[in-house]
Each structure stands twice: as C-alpha cells, then as structure tokens.
Amino acid sequence: MSGDKMEVEIAEEKMKGMEHSEQHYFKSYDHHGIHEEMLKDEVRTRSYMNAIVQNKHIFKDKVVLDVGCGTAILSMFAAKAGAKHVIGVDMSTIIFKAREIVEANGLSDKITLLQGKMEEVELPFPKVDIIISEWMGYFLLYESMLDTVLYARDTYLEKDGLIFPDKATIFFAGIEDGEYKDEKIGFWNDVYGFDYTPLKSTALSEPLVDTVDVKAVVTNPTPVLTLDLYTCTVADLAFNVNFQLDVKRDDFIHALVSWFDIDFTACHKPIRFSTGPHTKYTHWKQTVFYFEDVLTVQEGEHVQLNLDVRPNSKNRRDLDIRIAYDLEAQDPTRLAKGSSEYRMC
Numbered sequence: 001m002s003g004d005k006m007e008v009e010i011a012e013e014k015m016k017g018m019e020h021s022e023q024h025y026f027k028s029y030d031h032h033g034i035h036e037e038m039l040k041d042e043v044r045t046r047s048y049m050n051a052i053v054q055n056k057h058i059f060k061d062k063v064v065l066d067v068g069c070g071t072a073i074l075s076m077f078a079a080k081a082g083a084k085h086v087i088g089v090d091m092s093t094i095i096f097k098a099r100e101i102v103e104a105n106g107l108s109d110k111i112t113l114l115q116g117k118m119e120e121v122e123l124p125f126p127k128v129d130i131i132i133s134e135w136m137g138y139f140l141l142y143e144s145m146l147d148t149v150l151y152a153r154d155t156y157l158e159k160d161g162l163i164f165p166d167k168a169t170i171f172f173a174g175i176e177d178g179e180y181k182d183e184k185i186g187f188w189n190d191v192y193g194f195d196y197t198p199l200k201s202t203a204l205s206e207p208l209v210d211t212v213d214v215k216a217v218v219t220n221p222t223p224v225l226t227l228d229l230y231t232c233t234v235a236d237l238a239f240n241v242n243f244q245l246d247v248k249r250d251d252f253i254h255a256l257v258s259w260f261d262i263d264f265t266a267c268h269k270p271i272r273f274s275t276g277p278h279t280k281y282t283h284w285k286q287t288v289f290y291f292e293d294v295l296t297v298q299e300g301e302h303v304q305l306n307l308d309v310r311p312n313s314k315n316r317r318d319l320d321i322r323i324a325y326d327l328e329a330q331d332p333t334r335l336a337k338g339s340s341e342y343r344m345c
Helices: 003-016 020-027 032-040 042-053 073-080 094-104 146-156 178-184 197-205
Strands: 063-067 085-090 111-115 128-133 157-164 167-175 208-210 222-228 239-246 251-264 271-274 286-297 302-311 319-328 336-344
Touching: 032 042, 032 094, 042 073, 042 157, 042 251, 042 271, 063 073, 063 146, 073 085, 073 094, 073 111, 073 128, 085 094, 094 111, 128 146, 146 157, 167 239, 167 286, 167 302, 178 251, 178 286, 197 336, 222 239, 286 319, 286 336
Parallel strands: 063 085, 063 128, 085 111, 128 157
Antiparallel strands: 167 222, 167 251, 208 286, 239 302, 251 271, 251 286, 302 319, 319 336
C-alpha cells in the first residue's frame, strides 16, 4: 500500500471516531467543488494574496502556520513571500491533493502539510511567527472554525506574532424584500389548495444565504460585533447585543440582512474586504433573517433591536440566533414589537 493511500485510510478511520456532525463538516471539504468555489472567489483570494505577497518584509524568514489550509493556496502565497517554512494543517483528505499541488509547484521543501485536527497534530516547530487562516463561515461564525484559530494562537503563536486577517466585523441592515418573502414564506399558505402553514414557521426559522440587491436596503448599516483575533476568546463567540437601525427612506422592512468585513491591519497598507450587498460578489453572499411581521417605516425613524447568538448546545458548528425588534414609529398604528428565533444548520 502506498504511503498516501495508507494516510487516507488512517484519516478516514479518524473521522469514524467523530460525532456525525463533525464528520459531515470535515467531509464536506473533501470534494474539489467547494475549493473551486472558494478559489474562484476573487474578492476572497485576491485579498489574501495581496495581504501576503505585498508584505514580503513581514513574511521573510518567518515560520508560518496555515490553519485549515485546504488546497494550500495561502501556504503557497506565504512561501512565495519568503517565509522560512510554512506548516499547513487540515482535517479534510483534500490535504493529500494539496501535497501534490505543492510538489507540482516546486515548494515541497518550504511547505509541510499535516493531516489531522489542529488540536491533535504535532507541529515541526514549537512556535510560529505568523498565523494565516481563511476561517470565516456564513454569517461569519457558522461552522465555528474560529475556535480552532484561537486554539492555534494560544498554543503556537509567538508573543509578538501576527495573525492574517486579524479583525472581523458583523453588520446588519433592514431590507424591503416583499416579493421574495412571499415566494419563500407565503408559498406555504396554499400549496395546490392545501394549508401547509405548519411548514411556514420552519421556513421562517431558517436564515437564507443569498445575494441581496443594495437597492433593497432601507436602513443605514450598523456594526453589531467586532472581533480582534489577538484578544478575543471562544466565549466572545456567544454574544448578546442591543443595536439601532436608522431608517433612510419610507418603505417596508420584511427582513434583516447581515454580512461581515475582514481586515488585515498588520499590512504595510491595511487591506479590507467586505461581503456586503454594496460590494462585489463573494461566495459567502449575505444572510437574510425574515420577520413574520412587516414593519412599515418612515425616513428618520428607528428600530431598536436585540441580537442573541450562540452555538447550538447539541452541535457547536450550528448557531441559535434570536432577534427582538421594536419599531419606534411616529404613528401609533405602525408601532411594532416582536421577536424571532432562527437556527443556522
């Protein structure tokens, strides 16, 4: 049996010992299709490339750790930027293809790829100078890979080491989306003459990952959470926050839309990219949370909201989200108050 084939079999045995949800998560990255989608996301890949390759003075002669390295594109950027050595770690069996890719590009002497969980592998260096990782999920926190990056930071990063990227911010805004809401939610009111409303609550509880037209945005965007990867902890990933949305035109609010921005602040020229409706498409798209009610709003009014986000108790990679809203309308007939619960799974 060849060495690679044996390693694949060992990796598959490791998977069998995991919970089903963990197996599903790691196996989803075994297939090349998901990596093709990410690599073709030019906003994502070019931002990382620019942050690394345009900062050779930072990477020169450094030991770099790539957490969740996938097909090793970030590892190869770091090697090209002059890193002394790059260690890539990934649980998915795509890492065996990544080794072939690294070899095909003549970088095997600069890059070591380890298959396994970050928390279990043994690195060839006791400490690293820089951590790079593309850990973001839908709604930033879905799939919870940030936990692994924070573990790597606390275990392996030198005291004055750097993290690429090192800042993430979640934003919310209100949107008018009546036509699509009716198509997605209202559909269940009458399905070929039958009442399917028991499925309506299920449909409402599932956030929609899709692209939102910037023209649909009715309020100013508001940041609700900023994570500094040098200081944040796993506990910070479960949070409760009050925020306000300021209405910028007379319209309806059928849903909230959320997105995130990512910053590489250690760069010579700081690099940022956004996944919002106001900018170029990314594979993360945006996340839409539909309300059961329709809010009728006027310019200058405010919607007060409370957002509660936490990992699901049975599957930490899923998210339980609760949003409470209170429209402070000038007209008492338009006052609206309520809350909705969602599950990202």
